Amino acid sequence: MTEPYVSLTIQNKIGVIEFFHPNRNSMPSEVLLKLEQTINEAGNNENIQVIVLKSGGDRTFCAGASFNELIAIEDANTGEKFFSGFANVINAMRKCSKLIIGRAQGKTVGGGLGLVSATDYCLATQYASIKLSELSIGIGPFVIEPPVSRKIGKTAMSQMTIDAETFYSADWAKEKGLYAEVFETTEELDQAVEDLAKKLASYNPEALKEMKKVFWEGTSHWEELLPQRASISGKLVLSKFTKKTLKRFR
Template sequence: MQVTEEPYVRLNTEGKVGVIEFFHPNRNSMPSDVLAKLEQTIIEAGKNDAIKVIILKSGGNRTFCAGASFNELIAIEDAETGKQFFSGFANVINAMRKCPKLIIGRVQGKSVGGGVGLLAATDYCLATQYASVKLSELSIGIGPFVIEPAVSRRIGKTAMSQMTINAEAFYAANWAKEKGLYAEVFDTTDELDQAVLSLANKLSSYNPEALKEMKTVFWEGTNNWDDLLNQRAQISGTLVLSKFTKKTLKRFR
């Protein structure tokens, strides 16, 4: 009997640590409903007084996040639907940015497109040697407009533009560490999990008021992101209707 794996977003509490896990059977790609659930779960965890620190992780062993759902992308037929589609990652990034709790990223494998945006929006990110990254959007006629502010903030405009222009290449985990996307890279998932939990437990023992104030300091200068990421979603939502992109996407239909 074949077991069908269903998408999910879960919040579990381990002591003072809130663990948010998302999953989709298609390489942890993120359709709109999963993104909306992830946004709300982050907001919920941020309001939970019992939670002092948040861990963000994905299910499965191979891929952290393959980015936006390609099936939804192909189905877009008008600019408003396109804007709403690309607003999904914008809303999650803004929820992470405004969350009063520190968010630790736990990255076991590859990330593409919007998945890289999620990594960049964490406050501290740990990964395995298999956690390579790619920004493939330009190759299909769009561009990583929505996630650019988060990625550029983390690794700088130069590295961001390098990934964007070389859109079909994966960049190794150690490259991502050198650029500041990851704080540490581990050989195995077991080592990663031990380090993530150790750090989260340590942070959860610190003064929660100090953690909250530091989070505010970390994200100074980003108060315009609600509007900025919304504008970027509109750009992508229009470009996805271009003849170039439609023609390119037909190969994946």
């Protein structure tokens, strides 16, 4: 696999959305836009009752924002537009009428952690450690803070944000409520995801839809909040500190 993609496959009322980028499943604008569109498509598809969100490859679930694209940003409007890509995906997941199961097979960094946090239920392997590295490169996890804090609490989010260069283990993430279960192998993970998806697909779709609304009560203001947070990140990415730091990771 050398080309980025976002795909949707449907079988037995289960819609599997898979994204991939050759650079550790990082998220450039085009992948974020396609992911948002695919989530909306799956949410509106009557043949889908439950959604599984996964990434291609076997080492990294998602490395977060594309550093190459961040380096190329030269004005605040472009920066805001880029970070709004994450805001739009998270809001699409939040508003989607179908339950979304996350499948995290490997490390998850920055914006990737926002995606995991926006799932309704997430299963992972022991290799799915997590990190919020944004502060170390001169910005901050502004857009993804609401779903991360909602999932693991403000205290744990703050700890990760301040200790920005440390990977926290999958077991730590499970203890904080990010992952429901952690498995030793990808094979065990995939079997658990399949079993859960099949069960949910056999349940009353109206009940699932109403429970999704309950799960996300009190988050309607994210429609305005997340774009506002994207504006903050869009300005900070222009700082000399951030530009200099990003070039080291090119």
